[in-house]
Amino acid sequence: MTDVTHAVTQSALEAFTREYLNDLGAAIRENGSWWEVRLPSHVDVDFSDRHEFEIALDGERRDETEDSVYVLTPESEFTQQLLDEAAAMATVGQLALTDSMTDGDYRDPPWIVESDVEVEDAAFSPYYDRTAICVFVRIDVETVSEYQTQFLEAVTIDVESKDQLPGVTEILVEEFFSPKSGWRDEVTVGSDQSDVTDAPEKIADAIVAGQEAAVGGVQEEIDEIRQSASRAADSEFEEYRQLQEQRINDHRTEIDSLSNRLQKLSSDVDGADSQQQRVEALEKRQELKAEKEDLEAELEELLQEKEQGYAQKRQEIYRRHSIEVNTKPTAFTLVTYERGEIEFTVADNGRTAVMRAPYAIGAGVTDEVHCENCNTQLSAENPISLVAGRLGCQSCQ
């Protein structure tokens, strides 16, 4: 998965809007920070009920604006409407990754990268097409103590095997956000219902696999948010604990003082001059006793809570500070990519040899490859080697 979150800068916004309006067939006349826009009559959009309008790129000039003038700045209402509409417009697209698209720029496997040999040539022979989806997943992370954090992750999943294809994601992300000229013509065609060949259930499963993988992509950020939310919870709990300690102390002091007063009242009862005084002292003693009993009961409760480490409160606080992570697939691209075999011509010290491996465009070498000589699995730790023109690996040569 690849983090494709991007800051919403004024320039990025302008570039997007320019291209979006052009794709809708609009004519734009740019005049500094004013654009005059004319949409074709057959185009209906939600962000404007007019076909001719102006766009101001400068929020400071909003006072001058009229109904037919929209303000395009990162926080403006118009921007939000425009983005909302565009974001929902064409959520499913397709693209075919072919050998010609990557200009023969093949991905060397780690067992070559880490070796001493050099790749002199590589040739790919496609055998069949596979389908994957590159799904764009929005991840919202929310806690009570921090602002909501958003990420957008791109993940490519093979529809059949559910394997992740990070190499394909890289190529696609590049194409989406910094398109090369030239190969867009090949990918412009959409298709109708009849061309939809993969079962929707399979697609749904792949999307869900992509959502799960996307969370892994922001795990580090989530861990960090978790740490900081936990500290906030800890701090709140500590405050509560100190408050309870204070209450315990206060209760004890109050109970002591009531005991003293009760003792004094007992001697008042004994030494009362009149019946009335005696009754009054008894009544008072009764009242204070009840008060003391209440306090003792409360203190008991507080002490019990303390003994349990305020577990209930702690749980309550921690639960309130818990983190909610939500993923939402926002769009996906159906990617057909060629699988076949690649032939690397490798060289070392003027001697060359040929090595074959299963390969997929964008994904690189797809399966495990073993040493021709000793059959040990090749890897970054066990790269190939070429000794006296004979291919082997680090283990056997």
Next chain:
Amino acid sequence: MEEQNLVDIEVTHDDPENLVDSYSSGIADFPFHRQTVVANRLLAGQPDTELRSLSRVDEEEVKLLEHQVDAAHRALFEMDGKALLADEVGLGKTIEVGMILKEMHYRETDDSVLILTPAQLAKQWQGELLEKFGLEFVCNYDDEFQGFDAHNYIIASIDTAKSDRHRATVLARDWDVLVMDEAHYVKNEETDRYDLIDELTYDYAFFLTATPIQNELTDLYNIVSLLRPGLFGSRDTFHHYFVDNGQETLVNRDELQRRLGQVMIRNRREETDIDFTDRIIDTRTFEPSAAEKELYEAVTEYVRSAYSQDSGQKLVLMLLQKEVVSSPAALEQTILKQLEEQNELTHRDELETILDKIDAIDTVTKQERLFDIVEEVRETVDMGRVIVFTQFRATQRQVLQALDDRGYTTHAFHGGHSSQEKEDIVDQFREEGGVLVSTDAMNEGRNLQFCNIMVNYDLPWNPMKVEQRIGRIHRIGQKRKVYVFNMGLKGTIEEYVLERLYHKIDLFQQTVGELSTILTRLEDSGKSFEDEIFERLTNADSEVELENDFDSMAIDLEEQQNLSQKVEEFNSGVFESFDLGADDD
């Protein structure tokens, strides 16, 4: 933190139903699909991380430095608008806040802003924000100040804000932005100041200090906890984890750095491209003429006796004492005004005697000696440009007249000019050269780096004002050495202030930041510099006593200076090896 002490995480996945439905009904053309993906990316992104108001800052008024722009940017966008700006002294924290406030103003997220500063810096803040950023604030010392519920943009001394009279109204509001200058004022959680900030309601906050730690590491905890409660966990956790109890030193620095990096920005001088040229100080004291001496003694005697009878007249008496060493013309004007007022307490006879003594002065020594300086400058510096500062308009007029009579090119600058006139005067001075005679109305924003020589014709008793004068020419962009001439009359208060106070604390080599730290400390101990000088002058019974008094004041100042240096060194030590800068790459 151990796993059992962490809060739970609940992950939910939205059903992909809608997407699957879209798929089932057909696939869009790629260009539109691409726009959809890009739109989703923009929707998920942070709103924006550009300082959009930057282009609106007038470069004539303020030259923004990279570390300042970076700090403003990080405070706003990486720290969610709650930051501790802890640059080392003299790197322009006020400018950073100015940019932040300008940006917030541009984005209309600043409906109400409260800036709390030490008392003596409030007006300076007001001036700088207006001149450099076009932001208008009312200050609690302004006549138009009607209380904390009557204005939306307020600069106030923190002690005014926490006073019984205002506290309730300050706390009753929900402020959008709180700025707290010299944030170490709130280092102690058991003070009224801390309580005030703790109870204030605000969405964004920017705290400034060069020395977050004044005495102990708890200071840092207290300040940061006001900004980001919970960042360090509880007080006990902080102590347990970051402080070595035996040594009172920091442990787990990396973790502290990581967490502080979320809220604190500290630029160090050595990392910035600020490079000031040298300052050459030439203090010249002159023997007053017999008539001048007589006048000085008469005025000093009068001030002493009048003050002992009626301390309510303090301000006017202080004025007389300052004017007598500035020029006879300045003094004469105030004396005449006093006489006109017909106050019962007016000592007519004494004042008239003073007038006679003014009349007896033929030549004004300082004026004559000023010619020497101006002549030296004319011979050595391109276009003979020199700025002469005085506190008084009457002195200014007299000096200008004398220079005109001698045929020098002169320019006058004072508070009575309109902004356009002021600009024209500075332009003419640049083009024609000669002598610019200015009162202290010469404000911060004026760019006078084209001149590198200035004369303190008289000396304000407030060291900040002296530094502000020097700061007009000794600022970023000055390429040449700066020469500061101080003029004083021997045996007068001027000599005491110059020799015993200003030179003792090496005032003429201090930057505004360093000075404000010292003066803030002084003010914090309840003393006003001007009052101290005046009290000493009027209370001393003999010259020896006066000398001793000034020496003790100097010691006091030195002590504050040493203390603030120590605190700074301590902070540098603690934050040494702390790379708190952003590292996005």
